[in-house]
Structures are given as C-alpha cells and as structure tokens.
Amino acid sequence: MKAMRIAAVLLGVWALAACARADDFLFAHFPFDGDLQDASGRGHHAAGQARFAEGRAGQALKLNGEQVQVPDSPELRLAPGLTIDCWVYFDDQPTGYQPLVIKGSTTSRCCSSGGRNG
Numbered sequence: 001m002k003a004m005r006i007a008a009v010l011l012g013v014w015a016l017a018a019c020a021r022a023d024d025f026l027f028a029h030f031p032f033d034g035d036l037q038d039a040s041g042r043g044h045h046a047a048g049q050a051r052f053a054e055g056r057a058g059q060a061l062k063l064n065g066e067q068v069q070v071p072d073s074p075e076l077r078l079a080p081g082l083t084i085d086c087w088v089y090f091d092d093q094p095t096g097y098q099p100l101v102i103k104g105s106t107t108s109r110c111c112s113s114g115g116r117n118g
Contacts, residue, residue, distance in 0.1 A: 032052065047068070
C-alpha cells in the first residue's frame, strides 16, 4: 500500500432540524493535529501507531499500511444519514482499491481510477 495522509475525519448525521445545533449531530471529529483525540467532546478517541505529516491545515495522520482504530459505539454504527467526511492525500498514485474506513464487514474505499466505490 502506498502512503496516504488523512487530514481530518468528521462523522455525523447532517439532517439538521431548524432549532438544533450542528454539534448535536457531530458524533466524532478527528483533526489529527498531532494526536488521535476526538475533538467532538464525545470521547471517541482513536488508538494505534500514529505518525504525523504536514496536512491541509496543521498536521495530518500519515499511514503506510498501519491502522488506527476507534472503539465501537452505538453513535458510530452505520445507519441511514451517517456522513463520513475526510481529506485524503496519497503520496503516490494508489493501485487497486484502498480502504479508508472499515466498520465491521463494511468498507468505504476509493479506487485508483478516480471513481467512487464503497
């Protein structure tokens, strides 16, 4: 696997009610600016071998086949309306499918042809 940098990951449900605050729908926020802490205030901190590199704004998580894991939580289970948003930079053109998020037996990934899959 080629090295990739992930600058930030947001997990939330973005069907906002008119009177609700946006933070009520943000379940995890990983800016990866030097640590694996969840900045949402919900305590979904990640764990794993972390290396950091220059990111889009601040630092980014740099992975080269390593995994970073977030413990399971009912808030983070795949469900209708769940949005996973991240910035990913590949140091080299990836070959084949590159997993970005794996939850149980479900994988969100990108393919080297520039198409969407997952």
